[in-house]
Amino acid sequence: MRILRRWRQPASWSIFRQDDRLLLILIAVIVGTCSGLAAVVLNRSLIAMFEWLHHFRHYWWSFIIPAIGAALSALFLDKMVKEGAGHGVPEVIYSVSRYGGLMRFRSSFSRLISSCLTIGSGGSAGPEAPVVMSGAAIGSNIAKFFSLNDRQRVTIVGCGAAGAISSIFNAPIAGMVFSMEIILGEWKAANIVSIAIASVAGTEISRILQGNQIAFSHRLFNVGHLDIVACIGLAIISAAASILLTRLLGSMHGVSKKIPFPTWMRAAAGGCAVGIIGLFLPVVLGEGYHPLRTMIEGVYTQGIGIVTVAFLAKILATSLTLGWGGSGGIFAPCLVIGSLAGLTYHRGLLLLWPSVPWVNEGCFALLGMAGLVSGMLQAPLTGIFLIIEITGSYEVILPLIIVSVISTTLCHYIEPASFYLKELVEKGQLLRQGTDRSVLSDLSVQELLEKDCMVVKQNMLLRNFINIIKKSHRNYFPVEDERTGHFLGIIHLDDIRPYLFNPLMYDAVVLGQMMDTNVEVVYLDDDLSEVLQKMDANRVFSMPVIANKKFIGMISKATLLDKYRKELMVQTDL
Amino acid sequence: MHTQLFHIFRNTPLGRETLLQSIYFCKKTGSSLIIYIPEFTKFLMYFENDVVQIDLDNSYLISPETALRHAKELLDQGNIKARFLKPKNYTASTLPDISTNFDFMCCPRSISDLSSKIGLGYIGPRVRRIVNSARFPILITSSVFKKWRSIAVFFGGSANAVNALKLGLRISRASKIPLTVFTHAENTSKESYEEIIKNENLAEEMDRYVTKWHIFESGKFEENLYNIPHDALVILGAYGHSLIKSIIFGGKMETIQSIITNNLLIAGPNYALTR
Amino acid sequence: MKFSLNDIARCLDLPVSTVDRWIRQGRIPIHRNGNACIFKKSVLEKWAFNHSMPFFLPNEEKEIYKGQNPDLTNLLPAMQLGGVFHDIKGADVESVLKSAVDKVPVLSINKEKLYKRLLEREALTSTGIGKGVAIPHPRAPLPEEIDKPLIITCFLEQSIDFAAVDDKPVCVMFLLLSRSIKNHLHLLSRLAFCVRDDLFVEFLRTYPDTSSFLSRIADCENLLDETD
Incomplete structure (x- = not known):
């Protein structure tokens, strides 16, 4: 054992x-x-x-x-x-x-x-x-x-x-x-x-x-200078397609949520719609690797009209499938949409400048894939390396980098968070190591508790309180009820300073009359970011921490800085 | 020391009994009560080295509009204040995370299966997972609210039993209710148990809080269990065995929980006294 | 080495919950097994150094704290060390101070320099605190010259005008020499507490002998400690 x-x-x-x-x-x-x-x-x-x-x-x-x-x-x-x-x-x-x-x-x-x-x-x-x-x-x-x-x-x-x-x-x-x-x-x-x-x-x-096979093999491409210039246009198109897909997915999700059907009925409705599109354009069905192969090889025969329709239909089908409750990822559809975008662009170029010796359409399909992957995921490196590896085409690296980078930048400009992170960023739950948010979320109120405050009773006379002040290292004195031990309020030395030097008041006031009862308090399971917001809103540097109505300690910005720094050091090393 | 008890409210008569039990426990031990009224049938609990998805059975979601009112009524009767937990973080949109920074958690014998299955000797798989992963002890309530007036700890000498004993001392300290220790001696003498107590530096506390230490050197285990008062809170330690292992090898905990109707407070293998 | 979580937290001067979390998150080179923390001392020391955190084993830790909090010397030992002198001669501030400085029982001190310093302080404002008492002292503490704070009690032969706050002539002087500002304030506040008591001032005017004076001081200090 x-x-x-x-x-x-x-x-x-x-x-x-x-x-x-x-x-x-x-x-x-x-x-x-x-x-x-x-x-x-x-x-x-x-x-x-x-x-x-x-x-x-x-x-x-x-x-x-x-x-x-x-x-x-x-x-x-x-x-x-x-x-x-x-x-x-x-x-x-x-x-x-x-x-x-x-x-x-x-x-x-x-x-x-x-x-x-x-x-x-x-x-x-x-x-x-x-x-x-x-x-x-x-x-x-x-x-x-x-x-x-x-x-x-x-x-x-x-x-x-x-x-x-x-x-x-x-x-x-x-x-x-x-x-x-x-x-x-x-x-x-x-x-x-x-x-x-x-x-x-x-x-x-x-x-x-x-078996060791390259997923999408193709002929060798001869990329000319003009092609590199042309790929900027492709980057713009693929960025637009990424944004369209992201937005459409989001809105489909919103629409389907409003329909009061159980999830499986919704998914069925989405699937049905995709099936109907698929009757006319089978290219949209499934993950689409087979048509992808023909496109890269440059043997996809349809004309510009059908390709454009297919391009838009695939975007629609993907958002119908995923937005309505189907299960699957965005990667493969991105590749198909990207290559369709590339084909559309290539056909458009041929139409406008038929005399220019453009590189094979397969190359544009490939660049479009990279553009869409980088745009959707806002991860240019992933786009570049993935396309290079699955097509085995190092010769297109230059336009590939250009398309990926421009597409990522444009998408980031319009949609600040990538498709994968969007949900998390909207809920404010994206925490990356070593960032302010992650440090704050790791630290807890419990760890920052300062327990060296002297608690005083509400019926204590000011005269006795003076002696306590002598011994305390802190400016804050929480006041509690004698009988129940519940927290009532807090005395801040700054607020009562004028009375401290007036001996006439020593026996005239009890602490219950001097304390500030209208204080913001912190609970043990509060998030630190909220605590800091409260501190900033009230312009205070310390707040009392309450649990079960009893005072258990203070939390202050000074200790927070100390702990924050330690935490940051510990998080970011290695 | 400030302690918190976590309770998941089930808006049924069974849930009422469970909540009454939680309220009673909180009042006795001076803990504060935290109630979660579920909005979804599932939630996640992230423990130290495990994440447990808890699929509540559908009875937890019965008429959410009255749930809050029912819970508040019970709290008012018990004259206790509670905090209602609202999940802050969601792993997925319908899957909230519940923090695990509690000191106790209250569970009926089953929370993911239909309550019709609840019976003696049955502890649902989710509750077992929680017991195994949690750092806090689990209060498994009897199906009907029952006040307890004494505390009984099972002490068999193992590390988990020591944990249970420490937990018992802690509860006894908080509630000022005396402690009784039960030991079913298996081929070992009383001295060896006292040796264990001494090694754990518990002798002094034992003297202060424990009123009686029953050591049964003869008789069947089941028979000896009869000596436990019917109105005792039974505290025991659990091994980290899986369900299959406990069925094959048996286990004291299984025997105890299958013939005792008392409220059980189980300290799992990860129970740590540091908090 | 094997420690409990609580001990480790004390060694690193961190809250238990922080250490617990760091171990769980794998940010600190400690491995946990149940409640026991297993670590290599050298590795952990290096880690603590790299993160500018303190790390002391429990027995080392106490020594450090002792060094950090030296106890403040009270009146009685300081006065015993300094000595009580009667019939100090002199008709004005300078001459009185001169003869008081001569009585300082520490050999290592440069008396000429001390005298100058005292005069400098007097020039700033008089140290006569009223009721016929003066507390001459140098402006800055003397950490080099003396080992322990001392008070030289001087009963004057004749009352002199010290330009005190209440303009009363001064008949008793406490020459206060201390090593640190903190101790200086501590002694000064204790002296002031004694002088505030009119009965004590009356007692001073009787020119008491050394032993009865010191026992009176001891009484006063006890009273002070009780009210604290």
């Missing part, structure tokens, strides 16, 4: 206690493998499901297939595993920033199943966000199993996310960058090592099981 327990606490082994990096690397391998496996499983089951349902696509009633899938996935999430809808990445970021990456065990499989139902049946969504959530939850639970502490657990959660992305795209660098840029939001050497290892493990497991 004891051996078992020791085995579950590797952090206490003497080899790892000095430096836990080795331990983290070992666990990262396990986590990367597991989350990579989860990604492969989802990928395989999506393909299987898509093929199985392919036979029914030709019937006129096939538009209800996405509806059934979406309804089932909503039912599964709501009734079986009792989780909220949505793609889950904000949940991961939230738990990383506030609770050291603690996640429920059920999260490690719930999104896999629900997104499989949604996407496999034809809903327009991506499998990446669910895989990220599963990977992160797997990491979190493995860390929990080994009783790691918060800092280590956060790294392992990052490893899980990195392993999942690496595995599903066969793209180790993209996985690493995604995890650092979006999930953890910080670049630390200690994290990079284990996350890189997890990426390698995730990629390797996918290569073993699915």
